[in-house]
Amino acid sequence: MSKKVTIIGAGFAGLSAAAFMAKEGWQVTVIEKNATAGGRARQLKAEGFTFDMGPSWYWMPDVFERYFQQFGKRVRDYYTLTRLDPSYRVYWPNSQTDIPANYESLKAWFDSIEKGSGVQLDTYLKEAAHKYSIGIQQLVYKPGQSLSEFMDWEVIKNVFRLDVFTSIKRHIAKYFKHPKLQQLMEFPVLFLGALPKDTPALYSLMNYADIKGGTWYPEGGMYSIVSAMQRLAEELGVCFQFNEEAKEIVIEKGKAKRLVTDKDSYNTDVIISGADYHFTESQLLTAPYRSYTEAYWNKKVLAPSCLIYYVGLNKKLPGVLHHNLFFDVPFEQHAGQIYTNKQWPTEPLFYLSVTSKTDGRVAPAEGENLFILIPIAAGLEGDTETIREHYFHQVLTRIEKRTGQSLHNHIIYKKSYSVSDFKNDYHSFKGNAYGLANTLLQTAILKPSCQSKKVKNLFYTGQFTVPGPGVPPSLISGEVVSKQVIKLFKER
Helix, strand or coil, X not given: CCCEEEEECCCHHHHHHHHHHHHCCCEEEEECCCCCCCHHHCEEEECCEEEECCCCCECCHHHHHHHHHCCCCCHHHCCCEEECCCCEEEECCCCEEEECCCHHHHHHHHHHHCCCHHHHHHHHHHHHHHHHHHHHXXXXXXXXXXXXXXXXXXXXXXXXXXXXXXXXXXXXXXXXXXXXXXXXXXXXXXXXXXXXXXXXXXXXXXXXXXXXXXXXXXXXXXXXXXXXXXXXXXXXXXXXXXCCCEEEEEEECCEEEEEEECCCEEECCEEEECCCHHHHHHHHCCHHHCCCCHHHHHHCCECCEEEEEEEEECCCCCCCCCEEEECCCCHHHHHHHHHXXXXXXXXXXXXXXXXXXXXXHHCCCCCEEEEEXXXXXXXXXXXXXXXXXXXXXXXXXXXXXXXXXXXXXXXXXXXXXXHHHHHHHHCCHHHCCCCECCCHHHCHHHCCCCECCCCCCEEECCCCCCCCXXXXXXXXXXXXXXXXXXXXXXXX
């Protein structure tokens, strides 16, 4: 009789773990609090508009391809990809730059900003390619249970080339002196949830993913990936229970025996939690079975939360691209208010996505869908409608100014989403949006373990454990934890 595994959460990591466990012949049940799969990558449909509620950047296409290949499938079996060109636009204080997908065109732009920087970009990306090869193809697949995992000759001989002890800010400054180039190269690191000065230079691999790997769009939006992963899991026999919330993990003789929900109880051989790690420990387990104290969690450096707006317009918005970064105000001030002072920002940088520029199905024919994201500190108090309206009018006015278009009078749909929503919908610790920041002291074995230290058959996957935040790492996280479970049972 096949072993049973119960997975909490149908986000990317939970979906990935479910598929890998089912492939190995396990009986898999996924418990999901919300009405659909996807977690933070759920989909919102309203008034003829379709929005991806969370992740919106499709980078590292090789990771997605590798994922599906392990089940004898290909990405194109489920959805169609389009490479964006330009990749995205950056709005500076007094100008704007479209970042070309063509590498030689990008080098020419670098040279126009800073003489000789095109050649420097070649050298920088050659190193970044090496880090990508080691980092994304080797290091991220290690479960982080022991230092011995990293006693690999390929890793050891290249440890200094990986630049784990140098900050990405300092690393970039060695190659590029102009503030625009530095800020552009530091931008992808913001996805990792920490300041460039606190992020290891290893993550220049993100620049390689951006520039060489390219920025892509899955037809139908990022939710197409969720749908594909759910479909694959169901083809493998995975059972999904939606609108059902985990309430308690029952422990007997040091093992998880069953998961109790608000609707049922599931006897199980293993539990894999893709829910918020802190929530699982503090709410589903009693104190003797928690691996980490509340003091431990409060010392962790969290990635930011977000203030998001989903906006439907009854007009087209010329003069913007699919992806738009508004770097038109001082970065240092906003960054300090996210990571150091932890307060509502005075004048925030923000990101605007308009997927209807690429995909005509996500908005009415004469309309446009806008996704506006402001990164903010996790744990902020005062998440009120008043403050949400304040920032909405602030950023919309800046979009109007830079595009020369009137927007306020053309809004036919609007929804906001922020700290309190992350807490309510995902039990998110302090309302964070991305999990733990990828600082040096929160990397690999220094992350919360993917296997409980107190309960032998309880495992964790997702953005609080290895390998870290982001969509590609979440797919990898599900694979990593599944291999740990399978290894444990094979050793018995």
